Amino acid sequence: MMNLTLTAQQARVEAERCLQCFDAPCEQACPTHIKIPKFISMIRNGNIIGAAEITKTSNALANVCGKICPEEIFCQSVCTRGKQDSPIQIRELHFFATQEEVKKGFSKTKPFPTLNKKVAVVGAGPSGLGCAFELSKYGYLVDVFDKGKPGGVPRNSIPAFRLADKELESDTKFLSKYFSLKKKTVDGKAFEQIQKLYNATFLAVGLGKDRPIGIPGEKMKGVLPVLQFLESAKANPKRMKLGKRVVIVGGGNVSLDAAATAKRLGAESVILVYRRSEKEMRVWKAELEEARKQGVEIRFLINPVAVVGKKKVEGVKCRHTKLRKQKDKSGRPIPVEVKGSEFIIDANNIIIAIGQSIAADWLEGVEREKGYIKVDENFRTSVDKIFAGGDMIAGEGTIVQSVAQGKHAAQAIHEFLSGKQEAASGI
Ligand SMILES: Cc1cc2nc3c(=O)[nH]c(=O)nc-3n(C[C@H](O)[C@H](O)[C@H](O)COP(=O)(O)OP(=O)(O)OC[C@H]3O[C@@H](n4cnc5c(N)ncnc54)[C@H](O)[C@@H]3O)c2cc1C
Ligand code: SF4
Secondary structure: OOOOOOOHHHHHHHHHOOOOOOOOHHHHHOOOOOOHHHHHHHHHOOOHHHHHHHHHHHOOOHHHHHHHOOHHHOHHHHOOHHHHOOOOOHHHHHHHHHHHHHHHOOOOOOOOOOOOOEEEEEOOOHHHHHHHHHHHHHOOEEEEEEOOOOOOHHHHOOOOOOOOHHHHHHHHHHHOOOOEEEEOOOOHHHHHHHHHHOOEEEEOOOOOEEOOOOOOOOOOEOEEEHHHHHHHHHHOOOOOOOOOEEEEEOOEHHHHHHHHHHHHOOOOEEEEEOOOOHHHOEOOHHHHHHHHHOOOEEEOOEEEEEEEEOOEEEEEEEEEEEEEEEEOOOOOEEEEEOOOOOEEEEOOEEEEOOOEEOOOHHHOOOOEEOOEEOOOOOOEOOOOOEEEOOHHHHOOOOHHHHHHHHHHHHHHHHHHHHOOOOOOOOO
16 A cells, blocks of 8 residues: 555556456455446546546545555455556545545535435444445435544544545545534433434444453553554644653554554654464555564564553563464464563553454444444344444454445445335436
């Protein structure tokens, strides 16, 4: 995922490389099924605004995905041109088109139909926004509730050096014309009210709670849960004070964001420890290379066992691990600690980045499976008229998958409320 912004000339040259495949495997591989060959041919013909419209019709967060969608695991991974020389830079091309539209001012969309039914969306992250936009294209009156400004994780946690506020707002400003955004923290009482007032509800509150690691000393001053750290660093970078030596615990993309952020905040030494080997890390390779380039040291086969310090963190006690042949439910070999292999890594801060869970006790009446909200193939939960999507049903995913789930849930809500199986209008 290179963060490259194409010039008009580069975009045209890149668009000309597209083979315009009849079966368009890229389009199938994009979770929101953007009409990729069509928008690329428009760029080739100089109709940049038309290309932006095509992209936005399919993907409510077209700018955000244009900037940080991991295209190497989606559209680009199946690009036919990749078999000849290199795949088309699909993400960069749609970012170029949508950003050109932002510079020129949004073009007018055609009026959507009006239906006399109301749908509530709880959570204005990628999934909630994707659902709300699609529902408004069908003609529903949609109220979107969020405890903060719209954008979810892309606004609150993804570091500004990867996604600037203005890039996110290119999407949220456009979207906010189509539904009503209501600033409200939904709790049990509010959820009951919502169920009475709306014909259907879509839940998309994501995974807002950091998972604790469960080692002695975890509550000590200087230990930071990763979302709390990323959110504070993004909201108030000047007030975020880190020590010279920072250890990050975890082996996913979120831990790499934390490591890169710690480096940018001035930490002299940033060491990421992971209990398996590099092969088992579930990260986008480009992000891993980027972290290394920035000087993050990554140590494998290490498990933290205790925080060391009196009143505040002085280090982390670890053990070496080795991998068993046997695999756990994630499909990866189980790490086991090597007896007597204890050692201490000095640290002033430890950032725990081992995953997130749902932060919504008020949802106790809605059935869960493996900790996530259980839905059927139509995104219906165990409670009548309540649908759900995004990370809270599937675990940690990506922005484009969350938007796609919101969109598909909107189609299911429309079928539920109207009895009709039909696509929403374009824009
Ligand atoms: C640090 C980090 C970096 C990432 N980087 C990338 C990336 O580069 N590319 C990519 O594709 N994906 C990335 N992801 C994954 C991606 O951000 C998520 O998959 C996606 O945001 C999930 O969307 P969502 O709508 O399900 O939930 P969220 O984005 O979590 O949005 C949930 C929304 O619900 C609101 N909410 C929660 N509780 C309540 C309540 N009680 N009342 C009202 N509102 C509430 C929250 O304020 C929030 O706005 C990253 C994730 C993290 C954590
Ligand atoms: S949203 Fe992601 S998967 Fe879809 S076309 Fe854009 S870069 Fe590819």
